[in-house]
Amino acid sequence: MKGNSAVYAGTFDPITFGHCDIVERALHIFDSLVIAVAEGNKSGGVFSVAERVSLVEQSLAGFADRVRVEAFSGLLVDYAKKRGMSVVVRGLRAVSDYEYESQMAMTNRQLSPDLETIFLMTSWKYSFVSSSTVREVARNAGDVSSLVPDAVTKALMRRFPCQK
Amino acid sequence: MKGNSAVYAGTFDPITFGHCDIVERALHIFDSLVIAVAEGNKSGGVFSVAERVSLVEQSLAGFADRVRVEAFSGLLVDYAKKRGMSVVVRGLRAVSDYEYESQMAMTNRQLSPDLETIFLMTSWKYSFVSSSTVREVARNAGDVSSLVPDAVTKALMRRFPCQK
Amino acid sequence: MKGNSAVYAGTFDPITFGHCDIVERALHIFDSLVIAVAEGNKSGGVFSVAERVSLVEQSLAGFADRVRVEAFSGLLVDYAKKRGMSVVVRGLRAVSDYEYESQMAMTNRQLSPDLETIFLMTSWKYSFVSSSTVREVARNAGDVSSLVPDAVTKALMRRFPCQK
Amino acid sequence: MKGNSAVYAGTFDPITFGHCDIVERALHIFDSLVIAVAEGNKSGGVFSVAERVSLVEQSLAGFADRVRVEAFSGLLVDYAKKRGMSVVVRGLRAVSDYEYESQMAMTNRQLSPDLETIFLMTSWKYSFVSSSTVREVARNAGDVSSLVPDAVTKALMRRFPCQK
Amino acid sequence: MKGNSAVYAGTFDPITFGHCDIVERALHIFDSLVIAVAEGNKSGGVFSVAERVSLVEQSLAGFADRVRVEAFSGLLVDYAKKRGMSVVVRGLRAVSDYEYESQMAMTNRQLSPDLETIFLMTSWKYSFVSSSTVREVARNAGDVSSLVPDAVTKALMRRFPCQK
Amino acid sequence: MKGNSAVYAGTFDPITFGHCDIVERALHIFDSLVIAVAEGNKSGGVFSVAERVSLVEQSLAGFADRVRVEAFSGLLVDYAKKRGMSVVVRGLRAVSDYEYESQMAMTNRQLSPDLETIFLMTSWKYSFVSSSTVREVARNAGDVSSLVPDAVTKALMRRFPCQK
Numbered sequence: 001m002k003g004n005s006a007v008y009a010g011t012f013d014p015i016t017f018g019h020c021d022i023v024e025r026a027l028h029i030f031d032s033l034v035i036a037v038a039e040g041n042k043s044g045g046v047f048s049v050a051e052r053v054s055l056v057e058q059s060l061a062g063f064a065d066r067v068r069v070e071a072f073s074g075l076l077v078d079y080a081k082k083r084g085m086s087v088v089v090r091g092l093r094a095v096s097d098y099e100y101e102s103q104m105a106m107t108n109r110q111l112s113p114d115l116e117t118i119f120l121m122t123s124w125k126y127s128f129v130s131s132s133t134v135r136e137v138a139r140n141a142g143d144v145s146s147l148v149p150d151a152v153t154k155a156l157m158r159r160f161p162c163q164k
Numbered sequence: 165m166k167g168n169s170a171v172y173a174g175t176f177d178p179i180t181f182g183h184c185d186i187v188e189r190a191l192h193i194f195d196s197l198v199i200a201v202a203e204g205n206k207s208g209g210v211f212s213v214a215e216r217v218s219l220v221e222q223s224l225a226g227f228a229d230r231v232r233v234e235a236f237s238g239l240l241v242d243y244a245k246k247r248g249m250s251v252v253v254r255g256l257r258a259v260s261d262y263e264y265e266s267q268m269a270m271t272n273r274q275l276s277p278d279l280e281t282i283f284l285m286t287s288w289k290y291s292f293v294s295s296s297t298v299r300e301v302a303r304n305a306g307d308v309s310s311l312v313p314d315a316v317t318k319a320l321m322r323r324f325p326c327q328k
Numbered sequence: 329m330k331g332n333s334a335v336y337a338g339t340f341d342p343i344t345f346g347h348c349d350i351v352e353r354a355l356h357i358f359d360s361l362v363i364a365v366a367e368g369n370k371s372g373g374v375f376s377v378a379e380r381v382s383l384v385e386q387s388l389a390g391f392a393d394r395v396r397v398e399a400f401s402g403l404l405v406d407y408a409k410k411r412g413m414s415v416v417v418r419g420l421r422a423v424s425d426y427e428y429e430s431q432m433a434m435t436n437r438q439l440s441p442d443l444e445t446i447f448l449m450t451s452w453k454y455s456f457v458s459s460s461t462v463r464e465v466a467r468n469a470g471d472v473s474s475l476v477p478d479a480v481t482k483a484l485m486r487r488f489p490c491q492k
Numbered sequence: 493m494k495g496n497s498a499v500y501a502g503t504f505d506p507i508t509f510g511h512c513d514i515v516e517r518a519l520h521i522f523d524s525l526v527i528a529v530a531e532g533n534k535s536g537g538v539f540s541v542a543e544r545v546s547l548v549e550q551s552l553a554g555f556a557d558r559v560r561v562e563a564f565s566g567l568l569v570d571y572a573k574k575r576g577m578s579v580v581v582r583g584l585r586a587v588s589d590y591e592y593e594s595q596m597a598m599t600n601r602q603l604s605p606d607l608e609t610i611f612l613m614t615s616w617k618y619s620f621v622s623s624s625t626v627r628e629v630a631r632n633a634g635d636v637s638s639l640v641p642d643a644v645t646k647a648l649m650r651r652f653p654c655q656k
Numbered sequence: 657m658k659g660n661s662a663v664y665a666g667t668f669d670p671i672t673f674g675h676c677d678i679v680e681r682a683l684h685i686f687d688s689l690v691i692a693v694a695e696g697n698k699s700g701g702v703f704s705v706a707e708r709v710s711l712v713e714q715s716l717a718g719f720a721d722r723v724r725v726e727a728f729s730g731l732l733v734d735y736a737k738k739r740g741m742s743v744v745v746r747g748l749r750a751v752s753d754y755e756y757e758s759q760m761a762m763t764n765r766q767l768s769p770d771l772e773t774i775f776l777m778t779s780w781k782y783s784f785v786s787s788s789t790v791r792e793v794a795r796n797a798g799d800v801s802s803l804v805p806d807a808v809t810k811a812l813m814r815r816f817p818c819q820k
Numbered sequence: 821m822k823g824n825s826a827v828y829a830g831t832f833d834p835i836t837f838g839h840c841d842i843v844e845r846a847l848h849i850f851d852s853l854v855i856a857v858a859e860g861n862k863s864g865g866v867f868s869v870a871e872r873v874s875l876v877e878q879s880l881a882g883f884a885d886r887v888r889v890e891a892f893s894g895l896l897v898d899y900a901k902k903r904g905m906s907v908v909v910r911g912l913r914a915v916s917d918y919e920y921e922s923q924m925a926m927t928n929r930q931l932s933p934d935l936e937t938i939f940l941m942t943s944w945k946y947s948f949v950s951s952s953t954v955r956e957v958a959r960n961a962g963d964v965s966s967l968v969p970d971a972v973t974k975a976l977m978r979r980f981p982c983q984k
Contacts, residue, residue, distance in 0.1 A: 106947075116284070117284075118284055124452040128452065266456075402632045430620075447775035520934075601943075609941065617780065784922075
């Protein structure tokens with residue numbers, strides 16, 4: 001059977017309601033998903049890869065039978081090849097997302113022609129939510145509970161205790 | 165089984181190598197595709213819906229066992245519902261495509277929350293090819309053979325005989 | 329007192345929930361608004377200017393004491409000057425809106441340096457709703473009740489009786 | 493000698509200060525320019541091709557020894573080939589310009605690989621001026637004298653006598 | 657009275673003629689403005705928050721009776737709430753500005769639904785001026801006097817004495 | 821003679837097939853090119869300016885009689901003035917390139933009105949290739965040989981020996 005599994009990769013630092021929305025949508029198309037959490041920590045990151053994997057697992061507990069969460073390092077195309085996956089799922093929100101995403105998809109296609117990237121649109125409810133926005137709000141002791149799952153809200157509160 | 169069929173809708177006036185590229189890519193993900201040719205003729209159109217359906221069929225003859233071509237009128241969401249399809253495939257090239265497509269996808273989601281739109285990126289080889297460009301070139305007796313399948317080149321030459 | 333009235337101009341063919349959202353937001357900033365309905369009918373329009381004025385009035389009945397609806401023809405800058413207004417309100421949704429709107433604002437500034445244009449962002453709930461989308465859906469007998477006020481839904485159903 | 497002449501093509505309906513700005517800039521790079529006025533009249537056009545050629549000639553009279561103005565029909569790539577030109581000049585203003593222009597340049601490159609397109613940026617003073625804006629303002633009896641050369645202002649006033 | 661005061665927030669490192677232009681425009685709409693200078697220093701910054709507040713005050717001395725300059729830390733939405741302000745002013749230049757600004761405005765709206773963001777367009781004269789460009793030019797001993805107020809030019813020359 | 825030489829400036833860390841493509845295209849318009857390699861090392865850079873100059877020279881050896889490679893520091897406008905050059909060449913790929921490039925061109929025009937910037941479009945084959953992508957792939961031991969000239973591939977393999 002074709003196309004019944006796909007990779008959804010990212011840094012997930014932290015996972016947001018926008019990511020969860022994409023997972024739900026992807027599960028309407030694919031039987032199962034591998035959530036691949038990139039190890040590399042960008043500047044401005046908050047959680048270790050182990051913490052991020054754990055937060056993704058807690059946030060997607062409702063889909064546990066169809067979603068597997070893994071850390072990965074190196075290039076996504078190499079990871080997908082090793083795991084025998086041929087479809088990558090990406091979420092799109094704004095135009096700037098699209099520009100970056102299309103360049104990355106084209107590079108991946110060049111490096112691995114058999115790996116197809118498909119894009120899904122995030123619900124408008126979460127179209128303005130990004131991990132970096134969430135981190136910025138949390139660092140300033142703002143309320144992130146409308147932007148991320150409960151487990152993430154709690155983890156952020158532990159990380160940034162009321163500093164005001 | 166989930167996600168094993170999808171609709172690829174458009175005016176296809178005429179079908180280009182860019183459209184063919186998207187069909188090939190979609191068939192890596194889905195077992196079968198319905199190519200839905202919109203009846204409505206935009207201003208500046210060239211072929212009737214019957215001609216367009218026929219040109220799509222000829223151009224995709226190599227995938228005949230997995231692709232069905234149909235004309236449709238009315239809203240795509242209603243057509244998909246009637247046919248029991250839950251996934252729409254769209255091709256993306258430039259940023260302006262993305263803006264239009266994302267608005268259309270959001271409207272369709274509002275009208276029919278169960279219909280998911282997925283986007284695939286056209287190969288860079290065809291990322292500048294559009295049906296309107298093809299019509300413009302053909303109207304001016306230019307050579308379209310690098311932009312569209314053979315059947316379309318021939319049909320355009322019959323429609324616009326060497327007028328220079 | 330400065331800035332206590334502004335013009336919100338457009339074709340409003342028809343008024344949508346997106347327009348209503350902008351009116352509400354503008355009324356948080358200005359004491360009163362003039363809704364200026366452009367007479368010129370673009371290709372693809374549905375309602376006469378008189379009908380459009382009436383639909384705007386019905387849709388904004390709740391703000392009747394602070395909103396006045398008028399038809400106008402000619403350039404917006406001339407209309408604003410004649411009416412003694414110095415601020416124009418515009419709603420923004422997508423990037424393509426912004427490009428068109430910024431060019432128009434710059435032209436108006438060139439023609440009338442004292443006329444300032446301010447932009448407000450439409451709620452994400454309505455960020456994909458446009459009058460042309462509404463007309464397209466209505467023409468194809470789709471359900472527009474989640475996109476436009478009641479008065480407009482009814483007017484569109486009279487205009488496009490169940491043609492399927 | 494390489495690169496000492498180029499084609500600057502367009503509809504020029506009518507020529508604006510933005511076009512004049514691009515001509516001046518191109519003459520810093522090339523010894524001479526051919527201004528190629530496309531015959532085809534788009535919907536919404538105002539002047540015949542003969543009128544447009546004449547207005548371009550009057551507007552660029554100061555560069556008469558280095559600029560030749562010609563009408564052309566058909567594809568630009570065919571015209572350039574016939575005239576032995578290998579460089580096309582285009583002006584850029586907004587992002588939407590860029591998207592359309594890059595698609596056209598790519599199509600022309602496909603049809604005629606030896607024809608190179610170069611882009612120059614219009615001065616910010618004229619970055620919001622377009623022929624369609626000028627026509628819109630003139631149709632509504634607005635003052636276009638800050639947007640187009642004198643000859644064009646006069647021609648537009650004859651075409652749209654004070655209709656208010 | 658509604659809408660007679662607004663917050664104009666930013667890093668202002670340093671304030672440019674583009675910022676001054678927005679202040680002037682905003683004062684056509686609002687009776688008074690609070691210029692809120694964000695304390696956080698981004699990488700690549702030049703001036704301390706105290707220096708930045710002082711440079712803004714010197715640059716806007718002509719509007720001293722209607723403009724108050726303050727440093728702030730934390731989230732803008734919290735600052736606005738504490739100060740009882742309900743309108744935030746932002747300047748727009750390019751499309752990339754718009755994307756970032758619209759995401760920020762949407763996030764702020766989620767965090768504080770009563771806070772409205774309005775956008776004004778910077779004059780084309782300053783549409784290419786950004787604080788980061790100014791810092792880059794100054795670091796390389798270029799002439800910034802056409803980009804920033806006198807006080808800023810002098811401060812930059814003291815900070816980056818003729819290093820060539 | 822006008823316009824027979826131009827500057828093509830950048831960080832070239834490292835030079836890619838996309839850069840080579842622009843050089844070739846520019847040599848259809850100009851008799852000679854100066855490739856100006858900026859000394860400043862951005863964060864995330866890989867090669868020293870001497871290494872970058874050398875890699876550019878090796879990669880463009882086939883054009884050695886018409887191309888000179890130089891390191892430069894400070895502002896490009898100052899460098900061009902000192903060298904007596906009046907045209908800067910830039911390559912364009914995506915829309916985001918265009919936004920950044922147009923802002924830089926406008927700033928340079930403000931600082932040095934006689935310096936003209938012209939843009940050429942990178943071949944679609946290389947439209948997704950950027951130096952930062954190349955560095956990312958090389959760092960993760962991916963195969964970059966389809967993205968950069970041989971000399972660069974070898975230099976990257978020495979820099980990032982098989983770390984997996």
